Amino acid sequence: MPQSKKRSSVSQQPAHIAQLKRTIRTLTIISTTALMIGIVAILLAAIPIVSAALKGPAPNFGHTIAGINNPLTPSQLAVINNASNSAFEAAGEAFLSGNFSNVGGFQRVNTTPLIINGKPSVVYLGAISCIYCGENRWAMALALSRFGSFSKLYIGYSALGDGDVPTLYWLPAAYNETSGVNFGSNYSSSYINFLPIEYISPIKSGFQMQPLSFFQQKVNQTQDTGYSQAVNMIIRLNSFQGTPYTIWGNSVVPGADGSIFSNQTTQLTNMTHQQVLNQIQASTGLGSAEYAAADLYIAMICESINNAAPVCSLPAIPRIEAKGY
Amino acid sequence: MRSFEYFKALFGSRSAILTTLVLAVIYYIVIEYIVKLGFGTGQAFVTVPQILIYTLAISAAALLTISLHSIRLSVSKARNEAEGILSIATALIGGVVAGCNCEVPIVASLLYLLAFNATTVSSVISFLANYQLEIFVLLIIVNVAVSAYHLSRLSSSCTIKNGRLVPKRR
Numbered sequence: 001m002p003q004s005k006k007r008s009s010v011s012q013q014p015a016h017i018a019q020l021k022r023t024i025r026t027l028t029i030i031s032t033t034a035l036m037i038g039i040v041a042i043l044l045a046a047i048p049i050v051s052a053a054l055k056g057p058a059p060n061f062g063h064t065i066a067g068i069n070n071p072l073t074p075s076q077l078a079v080i081n082n083a084s085n086s087a088f089e090a091a092g093e094a095f096l097s098g099n100f101s102n103v104g105g106f107q108r109v110n111t112t113p114l115i116i117n118g119k120p121s122v123v124y125l126g127a128i129s130c131i132y133c134g135e136n137r138w139a140m141a142l143a144l145s146r147f148g149s150f151s152k153l154y155i156g157y158s159a160l161g162d163g164d165v166p167t168l169y170w171l172p173a174a175y176n177e178t179s180g181v182n183f184g185s186n187y188s189s190s191y192i193n194f195l196p197i198e199y200i201s202p203i204k205s206g207f208q209m210q211p212l213s214f215f216q217q218k219v220n221q222t223q224d225t226g227y228s229q230a231v232n233m234i235i236r237l238n239s240f241q242g243t244p245y246t247i248w249g250n251s252v253v254p255g256a257d258g259s260i261f262s263n264q265t266t267q268l269t270n271m272t273h274q275q276v277l278n279q280i281q282a283s284t285g286l287g288s289a290e291y292a293a294a295d296l297y298i299a300m301i302c303e304s305i306n307n308a309a310p311v312c313s314l315p316a317i318p319r320i321e322a323k324g325y
Numbered sequence: 326m327r328s329f330e331y332f333k334a335l336f337g338s339r340s341a342i343l344t345t346l347v348l349a350v351i352y353y354i355v356i357e358y359i360v361k362l363g364f365g366t367g368q369a370f371v372t373v374p375q376i377l378i379y380t381l382a383i384s385a386a387a388l389l390t391i392s393l394h395s396i397r398l399s400v401s402k403a404r405n406e407a408e409g410i411l412s413i414a415t416a417l418i419g420g421v422v423a424g425c426n427c428e429v430p431i432v433a434s435l436l437y438l439l440a441f442n443a444t445t446v447s448s449v450i451s452f453l454a455n456y457q458l459e460i461f462v463l464l465i466i467v468n469v470a471v472s473a474y475h476l477s478r479l480s481s482s483c484t485i486k487n488g489r490l491v492p493k494r495r
Contacts, residue, residue: 208454209450211444211448212447213448235444238443
């Protein structure tokens with residue numbers, strides 16, 4: 001009976017020893033609590049230091065914010081608007097042959113397209129601070145250029161704390177703003193509507209985002225029925241899992257076109273806009289992967305417009321449509 | 326500073342240091358794997374400072390080492406198991422939080438499975454994105470605090486003899 005033994009031994013202890021033991025136990029509890037509070041306080045004090053280290057300028061990241069918000073020059077814009085169909089075809093064939101392991105792989109979901117003015121819509125929800133959105137916009141711009149044209153695109157970057165990739169902005173972004181949103185672009189097409197929604201946060205921080213209710217509130221302020229329908233559609237679809245989130249007519253893509261950040265020799269994070277545009281123009285390296293990713297989006301739009309655009313007749317496009325993504 | 330004395334006694338042994346190192350490497354691999362898992366093919370981006378990932382791996386490994394050694398010393402098995410699970414959980418959550426939070430397919434799928442809607446899921450994504458660093462530091466604090474608490478509790482069941490922890494005679 002160890003318990004009764006213990007109890008009897010305690011009862012046999014003189015009162016002052018029992019009191020001493022209680023005091024020691026109390027002191028132990030106090031010192032342990034003090035130790036834990038001390039550790040927590042030190043760590044909490046370290047948060048701003050660590051945070052500053054994270055959010056400060058990172059010398060190894062790309063090219064910071066050089067030229068941010070400047071419109072592409074006419075020759076740069078032409079690389080996107082006037083890309084050759086042969087580049088799309090070659091990249092599409094290469095994708096079908098399994099040459100681009102970093103393209104695709106996303107789960108496409110079918111939906112009823114958002115029709116505005118008799119045209120199906122391409123809806124995009126992203127953030128300027130998001131690195132995957134940064135990469136994704138290159139492929140998106142290429143794909144959209146097959147169904148219309150951009151009168152302007154802008155030099156942009158993902159957040160310095162989130163990879164700092166060179167990218168395109170649909171509209172100039174107030175990159176120092178604490179929290180804002182851009183609706184719209186300079187795109188026109190006779191086949192489709194393009195409804196981009198871009199979350200704006202300080203570019204020197206990392207990725208930041210707001211809940212969908214925030215966009216609903218902002219779009220209500222603009223009283224734009226098209227964007228209001230787009231945001232409500234994203235909420236209704238119940239498949240949002242982060243940015244970029246795109247709807248291509250009757251296809252929903254909850255994620256990026258892939259992970260096109262390297263062609264084994266060059267990292268996107270270390271390239272200038274001109275270098276990216278050069279690779280797109282020459283359809284080499286990272287550029288050809290962007291064409292392949294654009295082909296996936298083109299195939300989705302073609303499905304939604306009954307293959308009405310000339311690009312839909314490229315041999316690779318119906319084969320990509322048939323294969324899925 | 327009883328906790329520190331017990332810390333010294335426990336980690337004074339080679340086996341405890343070795344266990345911690347091995348567990349830290351395993352945790353680090355698990356964290357990196359979860360980050361990559363969230364992004365399918367291609368390159369994944371870790372957006373918290375690497376030093377914090379190392380710290381989380383080591384603190385979680387230290388907590389598990391303390392729990393494992395306590396089991397060996399026959400100290401409350403249930404509590405040790407709970408702390409072992411906590412150590413694993415902090416590493417797993419760390420893996421989810423450490424990656425770029427612009428896409429969180431694993432967390433989102435789980436939430437949709439639990440019948441949450443897109444608005445709620447987007448709120449979670451927003452929270453993870455806006456407080457990524459703070460969440461990560463909190464996980465480390467939890468590991469350190471529980472380890473300190475556990476070491477202080479060891480005094481009731483163990484004693485230090487010749488710089489080593491031995492169970493008290495009952």
